[in-house]
Amino acid sequence: MTTPEKNDASYELDRLLSGKSADLQDDEKEFVEELMRMAKSNPPDPHFVEDLSHRLRKNYPVSSSTRRSRRSLWFALAGAAAVILILLFGLPVMLPPVNPVAEAVTPTTAQTLVAAAPPTQPTELPSLPLLGPSSVKASANLSEQFPNASWTLQTELPKGPASASVYKIVSQPDLKVEDARKLADQFGMKGNIYANESPQPDFHKFTVIDGKSSLFVYGFNLSFTYRPDVFRVDNEHGVVLSFEKQAEKAVEFLKSKGFLKYKYKVEPGVLFSDQVRITQLLDGDAPLITSDLTNPDFTVTVGSDGAILEIRGQFPGIEKTGTYPIRSASDAWQALLNGKLSGRFGYQVAQLYPPPSGLSWRKLYTTGEKVDVISTPQKLIPADGSQPVVMMDDLVLEGNLPDIKTEGAELMHITGTMTSDTRLNVEKAEVVTAPIEGLGFTGLLHRTAGGFSITTMEGQTYEVANPPEGLPDNEPASISGQILSDGRVGWRTIYAGASVCSSFSASFIYADVSAGGGGGGGGGGGGGGEGDMCAAYSNLQGQIRTGGFDNLSPGDPLQNSNNPETPYKAGDKVEGIIGEINGNTLVKPNGTRIPQFSMSFYDAEGKLLWWADLQGEKLSGLENQLHMMVRVWGTYQVESKKPVIIMDRWERVDPSEKISIWQGKIEARSIDGRNAYILTTLDGQKYILKNSLQLPAQAFKHPPAAPDQVIVVEGVLLSEKIHDYPVIRDIIKDNSRQPGDLEIQSTKMFEIGPSEDVLDLISGQVKITGARLVYFSMQFGIGQLEADHPARILQPLWEFSGALEDGRLVSLYVQAVEEKYLK
Known part of the structure; x- marks a missing residue:
């Protein structure tokens, strides 16, 4: 069940950092930061990758990234551990800005393209990474990956183009106050900038407050959430505009603020009916798609009167690296069917639902009104070193205030009087130490003779104090507030209707290095445990599952993806070279189990020099030598541009060595x-x-x-x-x-392979009704990857899209660049 909050993951991060809602336990926060630190600081050698894989497997058996709309406080407190995984891999990975190009005429329809100046081309074309499994042995053709599916092509394949650009996602320096000020200036905000720093640079955040307007700018490469009026976004009860009108208003506003100076496409929102998504188009008007449809360049929420209620944005930092010859769509389709792709294809399955409209109410205060609430104040530290301010639920607190912590914010009982519609003069503030009977209430609303009540999932019924106009009868609802002295619920926010029962998740399925096998993947859930309250909205659980591009996933490839320099050339004899043994068991989709071994070679100081796969008939027994130092004899070869040693024999360097x-x-x-x-x-x-x-x-x-x-x-x-x-x-x-x-x-041969649910993800008759050239971004965790990681390279892909028999949407992606340019 989800609270129909429009902010999604970026706003959830703000609440977490501010201590407003999901207050994580100390050990959970330390675990998140420790993983993030390791991801940024450790070189991509086998030790680090295996270390990180063990940690993720130990704590989160499902290797995926799941993002959902924010639940009520009731569920946020109960699901703190899930928030960690959202933070680690599911947050919007926002990218630095592109250089401005010439602006075209303002679009008049929902899908008009804006012309962009062509970037310059490099004189040489570097090799590109394979977008398939990290091992040639891991290759699976389409029939192996989805053995229960049959494919029918029902569209004419494109005749061109013959070439396409390749891009790279570039990094940028850590977030600075100047970045926040520049963005605030674009939105016309003149308020103070407040800093919320973190030992982990990606968790840095700046907050800009200007009257009722707010801007949150995050260290995730300048991602942001902008609200022109923080109070209105949850008090919008008009009729939702048509998509065409929403698109017009969103584009008009963004262009008036100096955005959209590149090619783009506007599409309806995925989560809510009052949202539109704006996605960048690259070479040949090919869209930049992601593993999460809810996280485009811009998500804009538009009010019933055409006003902009909220903008979540990112600035794609994309740098062109060259123009490459590509295979034709026809060749890609045939290679996909006949299994001659060496595994270089990916897939995406989407279960979408008609996005609901959100019904929400937020308590508004007037000058002179008495306030009695339990909430979490937050101290904001100005970036310029001036006097801090204290805020709570977007209200500025003044008057009789105790010392408010900048970290580990505490729940407090606050009473006072409003001096304006945004300022509260505090008369009494006490830290809440005793358990609170209720701060969140989720259940069914019912109209009564005196107003409204809510019957919770636990079967308790509470009268709602001073219910707002327009509450629906017999509808699911989530209320944040507190139980008053007379037993009624004093509410601060109310979310009601279909959107309370909706959920959406996005996951990236990859080869899971775990004992017993099993792939990753996060399921779209929702509604579980809510009894009958969501019975009328059982079809509002959506999900997107992306997979196949194993070496774009967190923790893969098991070895450095760059081709190492070695002291050998193909055909050379290897005589007693010493290295460390690494290994795992590949489980093919048909159940075949294949041991895989490699060696890592170090200098005297322990620095990784190069690595090689081990092949041949003399590998028996290596499964008992994992991470031991071993001498090997054999012949050096190069396969698929990777170093390989065809081994003749091996021996332990020190038989007494043990782990x-x-x-x-x-x-x-x-x-x-x-x-x-x-x-x-x-x-x-x-x-x-x-x-x-x-x-x-x-x-x-x-x-x-x-x-x-x-x-x-x-x-x-x-x-x-x-x-x-x-x-x-x-x-x-x-x-x-x-x-x-x-x-x-570390002595175990962990298994790599798809789980049963991946094999059955696509089955039955699949009708392919569309074909186009696209670019794909993994998004999950890109900000933590080294500069030359394959996931930072945006390559052209042929997308073949259609639908399954049950209505789910499916896309197959084939790497388009010609074979000779791949490494």
Whole structure:
């Protein structure tokens, strides 16, 4: 069940950082920040990837990103752990602005294109990453991936183009106050800028307050939420405009503020009927689609009178890298059917519903009115160092105020008098220490002789004090407020109608490195546990599931995606070279299990130099040597532009070497002028973690665990010492395990493969009715990826779209760039 809030994930982040709603537990917040720090600071070597994969698998068995509209406080408090995963992978990953180009005439229809100046082309064309599984063995053709589906082409395939541009998503510096001021100026806001900094730069936020207008600007590459009137957005009860009129008003407003200086397309909203989505178009008017349809360049909410109620936006920081020859649509379709793609295809299945209109009411106060509420004040620190202000529910608090914490905001009982419609003079403010009987109420509204009541899911009935006009009878509702002294519910916000029962999720399915197999994927849920209150709206659970592009997913590829430089050329003999063994088991869609092994080669200091896949008939026994140092003999080859060693034989370097496990606390220290992590075990023994010696300086500002947090380390105790410290060649660092959980994980051959629900995701007769060239952005976690990660490259794809027998929409994506330009 969802509260029909129009803000979605970016506003949810604001509430979380401000301490307004979903107050996460300390260990959960630390876990989120620790994962984010590791994602930014650690190099993409096998140790880091496996470490992160273990953490995600341990804490969140479903490897996906789910975004839903914000639930009421009642459910936000109950589902704090789910919010962490939303923050980690599901938040809008917003991108830096493009350089302005010449502006065309204002569009007069909902889907008019704006001309853009062509960017310059580089003189050389670099190789592009494969958009398929990280291993050639993982390749699955269409019939293997979806064995229960049959395909019918019912559209004429495009004849061109013969070439298309390739782009790169570029990074930008950390968010600065100047960025927030520039954006505020575009919206005509003159208010103060307040800073909310975080040890994790991506969680930085600036807030601009100008009367009733608000602007939240986030460290996620300048994403923002703008509200011209914070009080009106939840008090809109008019008839929803037609899509054409909404599109006209949205485009007109954005262009008046200096936006939309690129090609674009306007489409109806996915979540609510009063929203429109605006998406950028790239080369040849090909749209930039994402793994989450609810997160385009702009989402604009339009009122019944044409006024703009809210804008959520991002600025695609896209840099052209070249124009490449591409295969024809016909060739791509035939290759898709006959399985000659080496797995280079993706898919997206969408279950959509007619977006409902939201019914909402927000308590408005008048000058002189007495106020008695329980809520969470927030101290805002001006970026210019001037006097802080305290706000609560978009009201400025003045008068008799206790010291308000900037972090860990507390629930308070506040009474006072309104001095204007936005300012409250506080007469009494007390921290709430006793349990509160009720702050959120979810159930069915009922008209009574005296007004309205709500019967909650627990079967309790409360009269609603001073109900607003227009409340619907016998409709689901979510109320935030408090129980008054007379037993009635004093409300602050009320959400009612179909949108309360709607839910929407977006997930990216990828090869899950987990014991027992199973792919990722998040399901669209909603309505669970609400009894009969949502019986009339059981069809309002939507979801989008995207998959197939395994090396665009968090944690993959298992090896660095760049082609490493090696000391060998094809055909050279490999004589006793020493490296570390890595391995996993690939489970094909038909159930075939294939062991896969690779070796990582390091210099004397422990820095990763290069890696190679291991092949041949002499691999038996390597499954018992994971992360051991091994000598190998064989022949060096290159397959699919990746290094391979055809192995003749192998032997352990040190038969006594073994993987052990320790528990303790980690701190960052300087040893002989080098940064290092020191592990102090529970019995007081200290060790240096060898792989930390290779980490960049910024990694030591945020160690992988809090100073007082116990962490599990798996690794090999070496014979060497540094400054009398014994040294551990660390393999896994895990702060998520329960006390006493000392089962070694790094010696297991984890399985990679699709789950049953992925195989059955597409089945029956599939009719393909559309074909076009598109660009695809994963979005989940892009802001945390290294600059050359494959997910940052926007390549042209042939999209073949249609519908399943049950009405779900399906798209198949085929990498369009010619084979010779792929690596």
